[in-house]
Amino acid sequence: xxxxxxxxxxxxxxxxxxxxxxxxxxxxxxxxxxxxxxxxxxxxxxxxxxxxxxxxxxxxxxxxxxxxxxxxxxxxxxxxxxxxxxxxxxxxxxxxxxxxxxxxxxxxxxxxxxxxxxxxxxxxxxxxxxxxxxxxxxxxxxxxxxxxxxxxxxxxxxxxxxxxxxxxxxxxxxxxxxxxxxxxxxxxxxxxxxxxxxxxxxxxxx
Numbered sequence: 001x002x003x004x005x006x007x008x009x010x011x012x013x014x015x016x017x018x019x020x021x022x023x024x025x026x027x028x029x030x031x032x033x034x035x036x037x038x039x040x041x042x043x044x045x046x047x048x049x050x051x052x053x054x055x056x057x058x059x060x061x062x063x064x065x066x067x068x069x070x071x072x073x074x075x076x077x078x079x080x081x082x083x084x085x086x087x088x089x090x091x092x093x094x095x096x097x098x099x100x101x102x103x104x105x106x107x108x109x110x111x112x113x114x115x116x117x118x119x120x121x122x123x124x125x126x127x128x129x130x131x132x133x134x135x136x137x138x139x140x141x142x143x144x145x146x147x148x149x150x151x152x153x154x155x156x157x158x159x160x161x162x163x164x165x166x167x168x169x170x171x172x173x174x175x176x177x178x179x180x181x182x183x184x185x186x187x188x189x190x191x192x193x194x195x196x197x198x199x200x201x202x203x204x205x206x
Contacts, residue, residue: 004028008036018044041126048097048130049085050112051181052105053190054137060164060191061136062178063104064155065147075174081157081167082175085129093130101134105156106145109134115184120176131181133190161186165194 006026014020024038052061064081071078086100094112101109112132120129147154159167164182167173173182186193 013040018042040124042124043126045087045089046093046128046130047085047087048093048100048132049083049177049181050097050101050109050132050134051083051178051185052101052107052109052134052136053185054135055190058161058192059158060161060182060185061105061107062157062159062164062173063145064157065153070174080175081173081178083178083181085177088130093132097130097132102143102145103148104145104152104154106141106143107136108140108142109136115181118180129177131177131184133181133185133188135190161191161193164191168194 004027007023008026009024011022011024012019013022020040020042022038022040024036026034026036028034053059061084062081063084064079066078067075067080068078070080084097084101084104086096086104088096091099093114097112098109101107101112112134115131115133117128117130119125120127145154145156146152164173168179168182173179182191185191
């Protein structure tokens with residue numbers, strides 16, 4: 001634990017879908033002085049995300065579904081293109097992402113490879129996301145995907161890497177976890193990277 005932080009009070013503001021808390025704490029600055037601060041933190045549990053990729057065909061499997069928060073903040077139709085992802089719900093990250101992959105995409109994933117972990121919105125959300133990648137073949141698709149229940153209506157997309165990067169460039173892909181995993185896959189050589197034009201530096205005196 002951080003000796004420079006002391007929790008003074010915790011107030012539950014909402015406990016409907018997930019839990020929103022207001023936390024009052026003391027924080028010791030670099031000069032040794034203490035200040036009292038209050039912050040709100042939204043706790044929805046930790047999650048996992050997975051990029052399915054096919055190196056031979058240079059393709060990836062993504063999903064598309066309606067995301068209300070994006071609709072409320074400038075996304076015209078609220079539809080978001082994403083990698084497969086979901087909450088852990090008490091499972092290990094590996095077990096959770098295998099379940100999510102089967103439910104959302106229909107693909108059976110035996111050995112998802114952990115690549116990194118990240119706090120996606122650390123200023124307000126406690127969630128830590130476990131990122132995975134896994135190769136796929138078309139015969140690995142053992143179900144229809146699409147999510148479970150009436151509340152989940154998920155489209156399954158297979159895109160070439162070039163199509164995915166084009167959607168990044170024109171704004172159709174704006175999801176942070178998806179951007180991170182696509183970049184990681186390109187750096188690892190699993191898919192082709194984006195074609196980026198770099199302007200030539202101007203010559204002359206300084």
